[in-house]
Amino acid sequence: xxxxxxxxxxxxxxxxxxxxxxxxxxxxxxxxxxxxxxxxxxxxxxxxxxxxxxxxxxxxxxxxxxxxxxxxxxxxxxxxxxxxxxxxxxxxxxxxxxxxxxxxxxxxxxxxxxxxxxxxxxxxxxxxxxxxxxxxxxxxxxxxxxxxxxxxxxxxxxxxxxxxxxxxxxxxxxxxxxxxxxxxxxxxxxxxxxxxxxxxxxxxxxxxxxxxxxxxxxxxxxxxxxxxxxxxxxxxxxxxxxxxxxxxxxxxxxxxxxxxxxxxxxxxxxxxxxxxxxxxxxxxxxxxxxxxxxxxxxxxxxxxxxxxxxxx
Numbered sequence: 001x002x003x004x005x006x007x008x009x010x011x012x013x014x015x016x017x018x019x020x021x022x023x024x025x026x027x028x029x030x031x032x033x034x035x036x037x038x039x040x041x042x043x044x045x046x047x048x049x050x051x052x053x054x055x056x057x058x059x060x061x062x063x064x065x066x067x068x069x070x071x072x073x074x075x076x077x078x079x080x081x082x083x084x085x086x087x088x089x090x091x092x093x094x095x096x097x098x099x100x101x102x103x104x105x106x107x108x109x110x111x112x113x114x115x116x117x118x119x120x121x122x123x124x125x126x127x128x129x130x131x132x133x134x135x136x137x138x139x140x141x142x143x144x145x146x147x148x149x150x151x152x153x154x155x156x157x158x159x160x161x162x163x164x165x166x167x168x169x170x171x172x173x174x175x176x177x178x179x180x181x182x183x184x185x186x187x188x189x190x191x192x193x194x195x196x197x198x199x200x201x202x203x204x205x206x207x208x209x210x211x212x213x214x215x216x217x218x219x220x221x222x223x224x225x226x227x228x229x230x231x232x233x234x235x236x237x238x239x240x241x242x243x244x245x246x247x248x249x250x251x252x253x254x255x256x257x258x259x260x261x262x263x264x265x266x267x268x269x270x271x272x273x274x275x276x277x278x279x280x281x282x283x284x285x286x287x288x289x290x291x292x293x294x295x296x297x298x299x300x301x302x303x304x305x306x307x308x309x310x311x312x
Contacts, residue, residue: 024042041088
């Protein structure tokens with residue numbers, strides 16, 4: 001039997017569950033001030049949790065017990081969900097049950113007793129410095145508007161280590177060209193200032209002088225980076241630009257924007273930056289998230305040692 005779409009599954013929920021879901025969604029938007037992408041992810045997970053509850057015979061939020069939560073996670077594992085996906089689903093369920101308890105819709109937060117496997121933390125792909133230079137320089141000499149724009153995409157992603165969503169969200173006024181700083185709105189709408197270097201400034205200057213005016217329309221607004229139709233650049237187009245640049249750079253592996261972010265963080269650490277500074281640069285809420293880059297540098301050191309040391 002074909003699995004229904006999330007929208008169809010949501011529409012089929014009993015009124016009491018649909019009302020609770022709507023209240024939870026409003027809470028995520030208005031009180032937690034999460035991004036639309038994050039809200040959509042939480043809500044989609046809870047839709048499938050409630051769909052599972054209905055299939056078990058439940059029709060009210062107080063029917064959501066620990067057995068239902070565990071059964072939902074187990075169902076996902078039988079469908080081949082990874083440990084990371086299972087951990088995310090568990091986090092979504094705990095967030096939902098915590099809200100239900102605070103809203104007075106259930107008497108006990110059953111999600112507190114839900115245990116999920118920890119996701120494997122895999123080391124991110126990282127370019128060597130020469131490979132990163134080849135990727136970023138792959139648009140060198142471009143004069144057409146798209147090429148000038150892609151040069152800014154590559155330069156800023158690698159120079160600043162910002163996320164692709166943060167990059168495409170930049171407005172022209174978010175670029176302090178005198179001090180070479182970006183005003184970035186990160187996750188949870190937290191604002192931070194991120195520096196960039198002279199090569200990125202040159203790319204920005206060329207784009208604003210010869211590239212952006214050629215693509216700008218009355219609907220462009222203040223967006224720094226534009227697509228072919230003059231609207232704010234779509235993250236998917238930015239990702240395609242990075243993949244194309246990697247393909248054009250001899251010896252470079254296929255990477256996307258996150259690969260440039262990983263590479264920037266690793267290279268800054270290898271250059272002597274402290275972990276707290278890198279945390280601020282990347283906009284990580286927790287230092288533990290940034291610490292994965294110390295593992296990357298250690299693994300790179302081991303690889304160099306194994307290759308170069310006569311007694312390795």
